[in-house]
Each structure stands twice: as structure tokens, then as C-alpha cells.
Amino acid sequence: MTDTTRDRNRPTTSPRAAFDSLEARSPTEQVLVALVTVIGIALTASTLYFAWERPMVRSRWGIIFLGAGMTLYYLDRTLAKLGEPDSEGGSGFFVGRLDDRQYAMARRLDAVLCLVSAVAAAGASAYVQVNFERLFTEAIVVGFRQPDVVAGLVVVALVTDATRRAYGWSISLVVVGSVAYALFGTALPGFLSHTGMTLRDVATYGAVRISGAYGFILEIGATWVAIFIMFAGLARVYGALDVILDLGERVSQNLRSGVVHMAVISSMAMGSITGSAAANTATTGSFTIPMMKRQGVRADFAAAIESVASSGGQIMPPVMGVAAFLMADILGVSYVRIIQAAIIPALLFYFSVGVAVQFAVLRYGWTTEKTESAGFLRAAFSLETLVTTGYAVLLGAAFYAARDVLGLSLIWGGLLAAGVVLTVRFGHALVVEPSPTDARDAVGTSLERFFTGGHFAIPMLVLVYTLVVMRLSPLAAGLYTTVTMIATMYVRDLFVDGATPSTPVGTTVKTLEGFKQGALDMAPLVGVLASMGVIISMLTQTGLTQKVSLRMVALGGGVLVFVLLLAMCSSILFGLGMPTPAAYILVQALVAPALVGLGVADITAHLFVFYFAMLSAITPPVAVGVAVGSRIADSGFLTSAIQALRIGAAGFLIPFALVANDSLVTWTVTETPVATAAVLVGVVSLTAATIGYDGRHVLGYPRRVVYLALSLLAMYAPALGGIVGSSGAMGLQLGAAALALLGLGLAHVGRLPRPLAPPVKPEE
Structure with missing residues (x-):
């Protein structure tokens, strides 16, 4: 992995480079770039402001967030369509059959459609926002007006289309199917039949009753989920991905398996944030898969290792691919309770993946040539490692004292803790080094090393402290963590680059670029969360969720093990091709009640279906994580999927162990x-x-x-x-x-x- 490769994947933060890139575009594209930049920065800034001030109820904020997020997404798609070369061609059954001229015309028409959709998204959400009080109270009693119905249908259509564009046909067809079931379910036989819904019902229950697309799923997405996705985008611009990869690479130097375990560690860390197995595999796999292949790992195994590790990151606390926030709200329990319940199963899963990777590497002789290295245990208990651990403990203790003894704020407490560690390091250098010059050089080296990656420990410490110790909501914890990271980065740039007039400007540009990137990362997820709200609303209003649960229990004969197997198959089936948070929302509504009805604890039942929704990313025939990994590794999809099932085999059995050993969850x-x-x-x-x-x-x-x-x-x-x-x-x-x-x-x-x-x- 070279620095050049990483730089190509890092967003441009130089003002001069950004300006030159903008000048090279057409006037239309320049306007779109300006709009995307302004809306993206404003959306992230507004999310932070909402987290701090709470100026309105969460449902009203969700309406604004959906309008802004959908507008941003469609404007970004318009810009992407205009930026594609006319001769590139397209993919898909119909588009792939067009020649260059026809494709260019279709692309321009699609760009116009995206632009119209952006305006429609902004207009529909503005209409709902202006009429919020009437729609939320009076209209439910006296009836909805025709413009209300039109606005509701526009919202349902837009979120379905945005989901199709961002995640393919799998989820969007489920949305269309749920609406079709609501409209025509009266014609179906047996338990599938229901009393029927009209188009007006679809529009109202799907949106303008402040439910469906504007329901609780969007509210969670616009607050708890959004602030962490935006934090991840900001961290990536600041170079967090490079730090994670470098850390894994340093760990791998003391393992016979070499870079293979680095891939597991890096993907675990990134997968917990992204919430998408495919996106995580594409992000970290573009680095790790070629490195594994250079070490001698077979292509199908390299793709399998990366896809399993990327998928499993979504079960690793504290973020759990944003599904932990959804689970906490659905169950009505604290976020800390979700972390407590999920930590042991997640560690078991990743331990099994680590052991499987180790066994595979040793069995097939893919070990690194550095067999003369000290070895993992010796390196883990070396003097350097113990000193580093001591400094980490000192950092935590100083932060705790600054907060609980001195009563400092989170930001100042983090900075004071870092100052204490650096002071101790300076005193240590004065004692150990033979001269003051050597001591200054040692401290300078320590500073450089710390602010090359160690500084990310400060915001992560704030995250853990606010979530676990203070037990703040994820929204508040995300706010303090984001603000701490921004403050830390300003201090970091002053230490590393020196205080120059351009330093604050460069850091500010980088921060704004992170704001924009975080909003762009969140924009596609806005549509899919709203779509899942529509699906849940349609299935709930028709009574299908209750019927499915009762039928599942009846089909399993009331025997728990058979119902668990049916729940496993259903969770994998409904999760095929979907991002894990979306899959979890769907399967928990359909499957979890059947398990709870047979005596399984609520949180255990939700973890059970969540695990299998996650594992659908490595389960054929879809296996989106494996599909991305095999494309990067240039290996066969089916052979890679088989190896992924072998490596992740324990993941399919651990959920059953949670039911059999309830103490793994309840403690x-x-x-x-x-x-x-x-x-x-x-x-x-x-x-x-x-x-x-x-x-x-x-x-x-x-x-x-x-x-x-x-x-x-x-x-x-x-x-x-x-x-x-x-x-x-x-x-x-x-x-x-x-x-x-x-x-x-x-x-x-x-x-x-x-x-x-x-x-x-x-x-x-």
C-alpha cells in the first residue's frame, strides 16, 4: 500500500486545487457544485446545531432533514450524470444496449429528471413542514386535502426512486411490493388477504400523517444515525482511515499471518461505522485485498476474508453500523444496554474469524517471510508496548479527573488530558535522555507520532465516556465527539505543521470538506430509511406483520428450534441485497415477534435477527459483500462465497448460542x-x-x-x-x-x- 494510492482516495482539501477543479467545469456544473457544497455543509452544521440546541421536536426536524438530504442526493446525482463521458456507455438490461449517442441523450434526460426530483423533494418537504400542525392533528380528524395526497404520493415515489438509484432494485422492489400489497391485497387468498387500502391511504399513511417516510425510522436516522455518519465522513477527511490501516499494518508485522489480520482489524473498525458491507468492502478492500494477494493468499480467500470482516463490523459496538441506535429506540432501552448485550457475541464472532484466518494461512502456507520477528506475545509484552499502554491509561485517568474532579467541559478535559500525557513524556525524556537536546528531540518525535494518529484517541475517548459513563443519548455523544475531534485537529495541525497564517485556513477548509463529505455519505441513506418507513407502515396497516409472526409459530409447531430456523431463513432472505440497517428494520418487524412469543427475551430476539440480516451480505445467491470483494480480487464469485461461508461459519451458529446461553446477553x-x-x-x-x-x-x-x-x-x-x-x-x-x-x-x-x-x- 503506497501513500500515493491513499492520496488518490482522499478528498481534495487544498483551496487552490478545489478552485482549479471548479474552473475546469461547465457553468452548469459550477452552479451544481456550489449548491452541493453549500447544502452539504449546511446539513451537517444544522445537524450539529440541532443536537446542541434542540430548537424543535424530532419529527419536524426529520421532515427538514429528509427534504435537505433528498435534495442533496439528487443534485449530486445530477452532477455525476453531467460529468460522465458521452462514450462511456452504461450498464443494465436496457441502457447497456444503447450506442454512445443514445446513451448520451438518455444520460442528459436522466440528469434533468434528477434535477426535477431535487426540486420536488425540497418542495414536498417544505409543504409538509409548513402544514405540520394541521397534518399532525386536524387533518386526521376532518380529513386530508387533495394537495396533501399529492405531496404524500410525491414523497413515497421520490424515496423509492432514490433507494433504487443508491442501492439497486432489491429494496425499491420491496417498497413497490408493499404499496401494491396495500392496494390490491384484497384479491389475495387466505391469510394474505386484508380489507384494502386506497391510494389516499397510501399517501397519508406513507407520509403526510407524519408516519411512514416521516416516521420513527427517519427520526432516528436524522439524529442518532446522521451525526455518526457525518462524524465518519469528517474523520475520513482528517485521515482516520489511513490511521486504522497503518495500525493494522503495524500489528500484522508481528504475526505470521502478516497483512491478513490487518485486513480483519481494519474492516472491523470501518464496518462498525459504515453500516454497509458492500461499501466497507469496497473502501478497505481496495487496499487490503491486493496486499493479501501479494503475500500469496489465494484470490478467492482474499475476497472472502475481506467480505466477512467487512460484514461483521456491523455487529461490533459501539456504533454497530448505526443499527444499534435503531435497536435501542425500537426496544425502548438505553443505548448502553444494547452495547452490553452485543459486545460478547461480537467478540466471539471476530475471534472466530481471526482463528479461521490464522488456520487458513497456516494450512496453505501463506505466512509472511518475516518469521524471524519477535512474535505477537513477545511484542505484546515488550517494554515499548507496556510504556505505550501506560500512557493510554494515564490519558484516560487524566481525562476522568479533569471531568469529575475539576469539572471541565469535554473538550477542555480532553485537551488537558493530552497536555498531561505530553508533560509526563517530556519529564521522562529529560530523565532518560543524556542531554536536553536529545530530550527535546525525543519529545518532538513523540509529538509527531502522537499527532500522526494517536490524536484520534481523544475524540474516541470522549465518545466512550459520554456513552458509557455519562450515559448521554447518541445524539449528544456524537455532538461532543465531533466537536472534540475538530478542536483536536486544529491543535494537531498547529503542532505538526507549525503556526503559520495559513494553518487555520487549511484546517477550516479541511473541516468544511469533512462536513460536505459526511452529508454526502448520509444522503443515500436518507432515502432508504424513509423507504423502510413506508414498507413498515404498509405492512403494519394491512396487518401482515402480525399474521406472519403467528403463521411462523404455527409452521414451526410451536417448537422453538424450528421457529429459530425459520427466523434464520427469513432474516437472510429479507436481507439479501440490502444494507444491514434496512434489513434489520424489516426483519425485526416480521420475524422478531414470533421469537418473543415463544419466550425469547426481546433484546436476544432482535440480536438474533440482526445477526442473520448482517450475514445475508455473505450468503449466496446475492452476497453483496462477496460480490464486491471478488470483483476487486478478480476471483470467481461462487468460489469466494463458499470460502466466505467457511470463514464465517461460526457467525451462523453464534445467534443460536445466544438463545441457548441467555447469560451472554443478560450478564x-x-x-x-x-x-x-x-x-x-x-x-x-x-x-x-x-x-x-x-x-x-x-x-x-x-x-x-x-x-x-x-x-x-x-x-x-x-x-x-x-x-x-x-x-x-x-x-x-x-x-x-x-x-x-x-x-x-x-x-x-x-x-x-x-x-x-x-x-x-x-x-x-
Whole structure:
């Protein structure tokens, strides 16, 4: 990975370069660039202002946000259409058959349509905003006017079209299908039939009752989701992606697997923020997949590793691909409760991915040539690592003292904590270094290293503190984190580049570029969240969600394991081709009530369907994450998907373990550690069975079956409590885990009995 490659993927922040790029465009494009820039910056700034001041109720803010976000998205699409070369051609069944002249004409017509849609989006939301009080109260009683119906239909049509443009036909066809079901469901047989809805009902329930497109899903998106997506865009402009990749690269230098685990770490961190497996695979995979291939990793495995890691990032707290915010609001629990429930399952999943990757690399001989390196454990407990850890602890303690003892604000508390660490570092250098010059050089080097990547620890510390300790809402936590990062970046630029007259200007331009980028990242998601609101409204008003839940329980015969399997299949099916937050919203409405009706805890049921909605990104036949990864790796889609299923196999079984071991979610002092340890060993045993390698030996099918049986007992033995009793079930679980751990341990040190030891030589 070269710096040049990274620079090409980083937004342009130089004022001179931006001006030159603008001058090269046509007058129409210059106007569009100006509009996109102004609206993008204003949308992010307005979101921060709303988070600080709360000048209106959340539903009214959602209306403004949808109008601005859709307008921004359509203007950006107009600009993209005008910027495409006439001879480039297009993709799709119809467009791909046009010649260059016909394609150029179709592209210009589409640009005009996008521009009209931008105006319509702004006008419709302005109409709803002006008539908010009447629509929210009086119109529900005395009836809606014809302009209300027109505005509602325009909103439903626009969010459907924006979803199609941003995410393809999969979600938009579900929207169209839900509207068609609402209009013509009376003609369907059996339980699918309902009393019927009119076009006026679709318009009102779909939008102007301040529901549907303007419902609670958009409200969450316009507040909790938006501020973190915008924070991520700002962080990316500031260089956070480079820091994540560099950190993973440094970690990989002490691992025999080399850059492979760097890919897992980087994708985990980015996937938690983006909320889209395809987008994350494209972003980090463009760096990590070529690096893995250069190390010798087979193309299909490289695509599989990146797609699984990118998809799984969405189950990793604290952000969880923005779905955690949706889950907290739907369940009516605190955001911290969602983090607590999700952290152990997420760690289990990523531990299984890390072990699977390690086993695959060792089995097929894809290790790095740096086998003479110190090794991970020695590096982890080296003096340098311990000193760095000490400084991190000091930073946290100083920040806590600044907040709770001195009563400083979050921003000043973070800056004071950083100052304390730097002062201690300076004093340490004066004592250790032989001369003041050497001490100054050491401190200068420390400053440079800190402000080359370590400074991102300050806003992340603020994020954790505000969410976990202060228990603020995600909106408030996102506000303080964003403001802290902006302040930190101004300080960072002064330290690294020196105080020059142009330094504040450059940082300001970079910040505004981050505001614009964050809004552009959020704009496509606005349409899909509004579309999901329309779907949920149509399905709820027709009564289909309740009918599906009852039918699922009946089809499973009321037996929990069968209903869980049906819920798994439904979650994967409904999630195919969708971003995980959108898929979760849909499946939780259709599937989760059936699980809750059979006694599964609310939060466990929601995590169950969320996991499988996430795993749909690596599940054929769609597997959007694998599709993107295989294209980058230049590998076959089906072979990459098969490897992804092997690497992510534990992910398909962990949700069932959450139901069998409820303490993994609810947390108890005695049961949680035991269940976590047993399931952890079970995950490793399962990984050895699916990969066919135990860290030292290639496993034949008999040994793989044994490991598989032990893993299932270690993960699911508590479900047998009704047959063998709770004590017997725990004994089975711990016994299976102990046997699996003993076998893996003896295999790793080469002490398996000779009759049981398979060949050591890995397969080529």
C-alpha cells in the first residue's frame, strides 16, 4: 500500500486545487457544485446545531432533514450524470444496449429528471413542514386535502426512486411490493388477504400523517444515525482511515499471518461505522485485498476474508453500523444496554474469524517471510508496548479527573488530558535522555507520532465516556465527539505543521470538506430509511406483520428450534441485497415477534435477527459483500462465497448460542464467564472443523466430525436442560469444552498420541 494510492482516495482539501477543479467545469456544473457544497455543509452544521440546541421536536426536524438530504442526493446525482463521458456507455438490461449517442441523450434526460426530483423533494418537504400542525392533528380528524395526497404520493415515489438509484432494485422492489400489497391485497387468498387500502391511504399513511417516510425510522436516522455518519465522513477527511490501516499494518508485522489480520482489524473498525458491507468492502478492500494477494493468499480467500470482516463490523459496538441506535429506540432501552448485550457475541464472532484466518494461512502456507520477528506475545509484552499502554491509561485517568474532579467541559478535559500525557513524556525524556537536546528531540518525535494518529484517541475517548459513563443519548455523544475531534485537529495541525497564517485556513477548509463529505455519505441513506418507513407502515396497516409472526409459530409447531430456523431463513432472505440497517428494520418487524412469543427475551430476539440480516451480505445467491470483494480480487464469485461461508461459519451458529446461553446477553456474575469460556472454545473447535486444520495438522473428516460434535455441545448444551437438568447440561457443556480445548492444546504443542495425530505437513 503506497501513500500515493491513499492520496488518490482522499478528498481534495487544498483551496487552490478545489478552485482549479471548479474552473475546469461547465457553468452548469459550477452552479451544481456550489449548491452541493453549500447544502452539504449546511446539513451537517444544522445537524450539529440541532443536537446542541434542540430548537424543535424530532419529527419536524426529520421532515427538514429528509427534504435537505433528498435534495442533496439528487443534485449530486445530477452532477455525476453531467460529468460522465458521452462514450462511456452504461450498464443494465436496457441502457447497456444503447450506442454512445443514445446513451448520451438518455444520460442528459436522466440528469434533468434528477434535477426535477431535487426540486420536488425540497418542495414536498417544505409543504409538509409548513402544514405540520394541521397534518399532525386536524387533518386526521376532518380529513386530508387533495394537495396533501399529492405531496404524500410525491414523497413515497421520490424515496423509492432514490433507494433504487443508491442501492439497486432489491429494496425499491420491496417498497413497490408493499404499496401494491396495500392496494390490491384484497384479491389475495387466505391469510394474505386484508380489507384494502386506497391510494389516499397510501399517501397519508406513507407520509403526510407524519408516519411512514416521516416516521420513527427517519427520526432516528436524522439524529442518532446522521451525526455518526457525518462524524465518519469528517474523520475520513482528517485521515482516520489511513490511521486504522497503518495500525493494522503495524500489528500484522508481528504475526505470521502478516497483512491478513490487518485486513480483519481494519474492516472491523470501518464496518462498525459504515453500516454497509458492500461499501466497507469496497473502501478497505481496495487496499487490503491486493496486499493479501501479494503475500500469496489465494484470490478467492482474499475476497472472502475481506467480505466477512467487512460484514461483521456491523455487529461490533459501539456504533454497530448505526443499527444499534435503531435497536435501542425500537426496544425502548438505553443505548448502553444494547452495547452490553452485543459486545460478547461480537467478540466471539471476530475471534472466530481471526482463528479461521490464522488456520487458513497456516494450512496453505501463506505466512509472511518475516518469521524471524519477535512474535505477537513477545511484542505484546515488550517494554515499548507496556510504556505505550501506560500512557493510554494515564490519558484516560487524566481525562476522568479533569471531568469529575475539576469539572471541565469535554473538550477542555480532553485537551488537558493530552497536555498531561505530553508533560509526563517530556519529564521522562529529560530523565532518560543524556542531554536536553536529545530530550527535546525525543519529545518532538513523540509529538509527531502522537499527532500522526494517536490524536484520534481523544475524540474516541470522549465518545466512550459520554456513552458509557455519562450515559448521554447518541445524539449528544456524537455532538461532543465531533466537536472534540475538530478542536483536536486544529491543535494537531498547529503542532505538526507549525503556526503559520495559513494553518487555520487549511484546517477550516479541511473541516468544511469533512462536513460536505459526511452529508454526502448520509444522503443515500436518507432515502432508504424513509423507504423502510413506508414498507413498515404498509405492512403494519394491512396487518401482515402480525399474521406472519403467528403463521411462523404455527409452521414451526410451536417448537422453538424450528421457529429459530425459520427466523434464520427469513432474516437472510429479507436481507439479501440490502444494507444491514434496512434489513434489520424489516426483519425485526416480521420475524422478531414470533421469537418473543415463544419466550425469547426481546433484546436476544432482535440480536438474533440482526445477526442473520448482517450475514445475508455473505450468503449466496446475492452476497453483496462477496460480490464486491471478488470483483476487486478478480476471483470467481461462487468460489469466494463458499470460502466466505467457511470463514464465517461460526457467525451462523453464534445467534443460536445466544438463545441457548441467555447469560451472554443478560450478564450474570456466575453464568456469563462460564458460558463465554465454553462458547469461545466451541467457536475455535467449530472453526477447526470447517477449515480442516487445528493450527498444526490437516484434519481428516473423522476428526472434523469429532470437533464439530464437541463444538455443538460446548455451544448448545444448556438447551438440553429440560432433559438432563441444568446441572447435567452445564456438565456436558464444560466437559465438551474441556475435551475440545485439550485436543487443540495437545495438537498445538505436538503431543497428541501417535494413533490420533494426523499429518503435520500442510496441504498446498
